[in-house]
Amino acid sequence: MRTIRSMVLVSNDLISMQRGAQDVYDRLQAEIKAYGLDQEISLAMVSDVGRHDALPLVIVYPEAVVYGPLKVEDVHGLVEEHLYKGRIVVNLQASNRELSGKIAWLNTRKGTLPAEQRIVLRRAGIIDPTNIEDYILNDGYATLGKALTYMTPAQVIDEVKKSGLRGRGGAGFPTGTKWGFVAKEKSPKKYVICNADESEPGTYKDRLILEGDPHSIIEALAIAAFAVGADEGYIYIRGEYKLAQERLKLAILQAEEMGFLGQNIFGTAFNFDLRIHCGAGAYICGEETALLESIEGKRGQPRTRPPFPTTHGLFGKPTLVNNVETLANVPPILLNGATWYRSFGTLSSPGTKVFTILGNVNTTRLIEVPMGITLREVIGIYAHGMKNGANFKLAQTGGSSGSIIPASLQDTPMDFDSFAKAGVALGSGALLICNEDTCVVDLAKVLLNFFRTESCGKCFPCRIGTQRACEMLEAIADGRATLKTLDQLMDLSTTLVNLSNCGLGQTAGTPLKDILTYFRAEVEAHIRLGVCPAGVCNTTEAVQ
Amino acid sequence: MPIIKNLEDLKRVREEAHENRKRETAAGQIELIVGLSTCGIAAGARDILKAILEDIQNNNRVRIVVRQTGCIGLCEKEPIVQVVVGDQPKVTYGKVTPEIARRILADHVAGGKVLQNHVINL
Numbered sequence: 001m002r003t004i005r006s007m008v009l010v011s012n013d014l015i016s017m018q019r020g021a022q023d024v025y026d027r028l029q030a031e032i033k034a035y036g037l038d039q040e041i042s043l044a045m046v047s048d049v050g051r052h053d054a055l056p057l058v059i060v061y062p063e064a065v066v067y068g069p070l071k072v073e074d075v076h077g078l079v080e081e082h083l084y085k086g087r088i089v090v091n092l093q094a095s096n097r098e099l100s101g102k103i104a105w106l107n108t109r110k111g112t113l114p115a116e117q118r119i120v121l122r123r124a125g126i127i128d129p130t131n132i133e134d135y136i137l138n139d140g141y142a143t144l145g146k147a148l149t150y151m152t153p154a155q156v157i158d159e160v161k162k163s164g165l166r167g168r169g170g171a172g173f174p175t176g177t178k179w180g181f182v183a184k185e186k187s188p189k190k191y192v193i194c195n196a197d198e199s200e201p202g203t204y205k206d207r208l209i210l211e212g213d214p215h216s217i218i219e220a221l222a223i224a225a226f227a228v229g230a231d232e233g234y235i236y237i238r239g240e241y242k243l244a245q246e247r248l249k250l251a252i253l254q255a256e257e258m259g260f261l262g263q264n265i266f267g268t269a270f271n272f273d274l275r276i277h278c279g280a281g282a283y284i285c286g287e288e289t290a291l292l293e294s295i296e297g298k299r300g301q302p303r304t305r306p307p308f309p310t311t312h313g314l315f316g317k318p319t320l321v322n323n324v325e326t327l328a329n330v331p332p333i334l335l336n337g338a339t340w341y342r343s344f345g346t347l348s349s350p351g352t353k354v355f356t357i358l359g360n361v362n363t364t365r366l367i368e369v370p371m372g373i374t375l376r377e378v379i380g381i382y383a384h385g386m387k388n389g390a391n392f393k394l395a396q397t398g399g400s401s402g403s404i405i406p407a408s409l410q411d412t413p414m415d416f417d418s419f420a421k422a423g424v425a426l427g428s429g430a431l432l433i434c435n436e437d438t439c440v441v442d443l444a445k446v447l448l449n450f451f452r453t454e455s456c457g458k459c460f461p462c463r464i465g466t467q468r469a470c471e472m473l474e475a476i477a478d479g480r481a482t483l484k485t486l487d488q489l490m491d492l493s494t495t496l497v498n499l500s501n502c503g504l505g506q507t508a509g510t511p512l513k514d515i516l517t518y519f520r521a522e523v524e525a526h527i528r529l530g531v532c533p534a535g536v537c538n539t540t541e542a543v544q
Numbered sequence: 545m546p547i548i549k550n551l552e553d554l555k556r557v558r559e560e561a562h563e564n565r566k567r568e569t570a571a572g573q574i575e576l577i578v579g580l581s582t583c584g585i586a587a588g589a590r591d592i593l594k595a596i597l598e599d600i601q602n603n604n605r606v607r608i609v610v611r612q613t614g615c616i617g618l619c620e621k622e623p624i625v626q627v628v629v630g631d632q633p634k635v636t637y638g639k640v641t642p643e644i645a646r647r648i649l650a651d652h653v654a655g656g657k658v659l660q661n662h663v664i665n666l
Contacts, residue, residue: 039665125579125616133561134556145551205580211581212614259547267549366617489660 007061011254021056031079058086124212162338169323172416181310185318190230200399202430206324210244214251220327283454302502335470345371359433375410390435401507404514451508462505479539581615587622595642638664
């Protein structure tokens with residue numbers, strides 16, 4: 001990645017644009033280029049920063065200096081003094097009066113430049129995934145050797161516990177604790193499973209990990225098996241991921257040939273066999289108990305819990321199920337130690353998270369950043385701003401099963417606890433960024449239609465609830481609904497969240513709750529005025 | 545491939561591989577690395593790979609190794625071709641077309657001139 005020494009953000013909310021933010025931006029771009037600094041300084045637009053007294057604003061990192069209100073004539077001096085010579089231009093600085101609330105994040109970030117930190121993806125895009133030699137050259141299988149030779153299973157689990165690693169599949173359950181549950185079961189046969197049935201729309205992090213670095217998952221699974229006392233493992237991979245399947249199969253063959261899988265690995269008494277099981281395109285099979293049913297050859301329906309898979313899993317034996325990204329974190333943790341891992345991210349959610357950015361942004365891409373980064377930073381820095389300078393309206397996290405996050409929450413640190421406190425969920429790592437041309441009713445309609453189609457039909461809150469929610473949303477979009485429909489929808493959301501058997505139905509209720517909490521006015525406009533404020537829904541039926 | 549029995553074996557294999565790589569780069573070997581993950585293939589990386597291999601064959605170019613790799617995280621800039629000449633730093637080209645790929649081979653690999661217009665700054 002390109003190393004930048006400084007970062008310049010320009011506010012581009014409506015007021016700023018009226019006061020000439022675009023001219024300031026253009027001049028900044030020209031001046032930075034004129035000084036030959038364009039390789040070391042990044043320039044981006046961020047939307048509303050929350051300082052309405054000093055627009056248009058320019059923020060310079062890593063010093064976190066706020067300049068404003070800025071005129072085009074000021075730009076030359078600013079670039080020359082601050083960016084070229086490195087001196088803060090005091091007379092252009094915005095007053096400190098309102099430096100609180102929304103832009104308090106500026107102060108907490110002072111002196112740090114949020115940079116990409118690659119732990120999981122450190123080898124992707126560098127090594128040849130079909131060549132085991134490349135993997136070994138880059139510390140491959142050294143961790144497995146170290147764990148088998150010098151550590152006991154209890155020590156491995158202890159290290160993972162100390163690192164504070166949490167499941168990256170969406171729920172954020174502490175990984176070390178889960179390993180401990182399986183390890184303490186007394187059973188001659190145990191299983192470890194890698195959940196690679198990544199079916200969330202818009203999430204493709206696991207696919208790229210498997211395609212770019214398949215051996216790391218094999219190594220991590222072997223370590224996990226050693227830690228919990230299992231001797232057989234499965235990788236449950238999504239049926240559509242043909243390329244990832246090919247590369248994994250090849251990688252398993254290579255690993256078996258060199259003795260990293262099979263009997264007496266590294267000359268110890270540890271045996272481990274690994275198999276691939278391909279899904280057949282069902283979203284529900286990403287749910288861990290449905291996944292177990294699917295491997296057993298049954299219909300992919302979630303089981304009732306408890307008992308949990310850690311005690312009664314695959315074929316009734318204690319089973320460990322972990323997400324691809326979670327497992328990919330394990331070898332670096334054991335190699336470098338828990339303290340090293342804790343130096344990234346936040347206190348409650350250490351480490352990094354892989355995000356896939358999509359939607360109305362300038363650059364759609366895959367990033368790995370420390371936990372606790374904010375949405376504003378992701379959009380401003382890594383996505384290079386909103387497309388066509390549009391305003392950020394909402395973000396949909398985690399494919400379908402996350403939350404709808406309004407612009408007002410874009411400064412919430414993205415880690416499991418901060419998000420839970422704000423009442424939203426982080427999900428599996430997809431960030432769908434939407435501008436103001438997106439209608440929330442339309443968005444919820446698309447999401448609920450997805451859940452309706454993918455519901456397995458086992459429990460009735462989900463089977464009937466998703467269908468009814470779809471009908472209600474369609475009624476709102478067509479202008480046929482009444483205000484009572486909204487109360488019913490809220491009710492239905494609670495029912496889905498509380499009474500569904502598995503994660504699918506539980507998360508189906510989240511978008512309903514989110515649109516009614518954060519975008520109530522917009523939803524009501526469909527009913528009261530018969531108008532879709534974003535101009536997406538066709539509400540003509542009400543008019544007729 | 546040798547069977548690994550303990551950490552010593554692993555270390556030896558790694559060092560051997562490392563020595564091999566060093567010898568190759570010291571001899572001025574040229575590496576062309578094509579990003580072949582789903583995002584790359586969807587953007588046409590297979591055609592690029594084909595164009596490169598054909599060009600190497602048609603023009604009898606020697607001492608070139610063509611390798612594949614996964615996604616480097618810049619899906620929007622795919623297809624990506626990375627060029628490593630000997631021990632010089634890696635040059636990364638984005639949005640490569642078969643035409644640009646042939647020019648990379650002719651100008652950069654054979655002529656030593658980097659195609660600045662198509663380079664992505666990482």
